[in-house]
Amino acid sequence: MAKHHVIVGGGPAATNAVETIRQFDTQSTITLVSDEPAHSRMALPYWISGQIPREHVLTGDEDYFRRLQVQCRVPARATRLDAQAKQLTLDSGETLSFDTLLIATGSSPVGLPIPGVDLAGVQPLWTLDHTQAVLQYVEQNQLQQPRVVFIGAGFIGFIVLGAMFKRGWKLTVVEREPHVLPRMLDAPAAQMVQSWLHSRGVEVHCGTSVQEIRQGQGTTKQVVLEGGTQLEADVVIVATGVKPNVDWLDGSGLEIDQGILIDDHCRTSAADIYAAGDVAQGPVLFSQQKEIHAIQPTAVDHGRVAGANMAGQDVSYPGSLAMNVVDICGLQAASFGRWDAPEATTINNPSRHIYRKLCYEGDRLVGAIFLGQASDLGMLNDVGMVKGILQTQTPLGPWKQFLQENPFDIRRVFVACQVADKLCRFRLIGRPAQPRGYRYQGGQPTATPGPGHASYVQTKAQQGGS
């Protein structure tokens, strides 16, 4: 029976849900409500660094939504939900009735309640508009090498930092916690990152907070730290974290903790209403607690699982893996799962900026931290293999002791425990993942792999698009 599926949001959770619904259900009506054009925030840093234009951040256009038979309300905001009557109200006053609803409204920066946050050149960096604003500010003021102070040294802040580093901007980081990346790295790994940043000319101040931002001459601002230290900046990026966009759901009756609580089918507490991505607090690997994992892979997985279930399938989700991978001005950092679990093997080589921590519970790996340089291909492969071992929750049996004694020989454990086989067999929604249905202006991949890479992979273009 044809239904009306309504999806609120235009990020990866929403677009993956749309494509998944259409894989199973070509008859129903889909309406998408979003206050921003469909895009991937993850691509914003490439725009900042000058590697791509704004259009390449977009993940859908008119033609794409027409092909998928999606009725778009963009830009439009959902302002109220009546879960019992199954009605959604938009900011235009329009009401939409639905059979199933997906809430994929993502998260927003939390802001910082200090004087000076309203000055020109002081802003968060989370949306298309934020990105446009910072690039325009730098261009209009003809700043060749702007001085940028980051307030907050978390995962997303560091991704943006890396993009600005590529442009040669002059960077300083202020973090209230005792070390950078406090929710991604332990103290020894973070110390190594700080020494790396120092060697790259990035100034770091930890264990202190910003009290005030004062306007100086021209674009100059003084960022005043606890204790009186003053840092000069043209641009200040407020990167103090995000919170799920749930305010508009006041009075809806949905069960909300930090985010909207969802079960292993991405169902909320209300019948036929689903939630996905940054706004959802759901099942995770290696814990019984529901958590928000505000990362792209979780948004994509949630979107696919919710989409399949909205289209009448019965798909359950094993849970998301906490996962942060970031290039810190040339130093690669990755952390997964419960990287703070007490039983761990650690390798710490500060002089070469190599850090590796593998955490266990029983005979399973439950978390990991890696630091190393991109030129160390072995390290990058190991990161991928450890992620696979974690995602498949593979019992290591006797290979646990081997790994504890040989933490650089992950490949042998990966092969012996047949992790690749498990990964290949795994189907999140019961069928293989499809390539995304959108390419900018219908383009095809043009990159050819380098000689070292070519013996292992072929691009889709070389395979004749198969």
Ligand SMILES: Cc1cc2nc3c(=O)[nH]c(=O)nc-3n(C[C@H](O)[C@H](O)[C@H](O)COP(=O)(O)OP(=O)(O)OC[C@H]3O[C@@H](n4cnc5c(N)ncnc54)[C@H](O)[C@@H]3O)c2cc1C
């Ligand atoms: C600069 C940057 C870099 C990042 N890099 C990475 C990375 O390298 N790796 C990684 O894993 N993650 C990264 N992330 C995080 C990742 O982008 C998010 O986890 C992901 O976008 C979440 O997807 P989503 O669909 O849940 O929400 P979003 O992508 O936030 O999309 C939600 C959409 O809904 C809209 N919306 C909100 N409320 C309403 C409403 N009431 N009515 C209508 N529309 C509404 C929002 O405006 C937004 O467009 C990055 C984020 C940023 C900002």
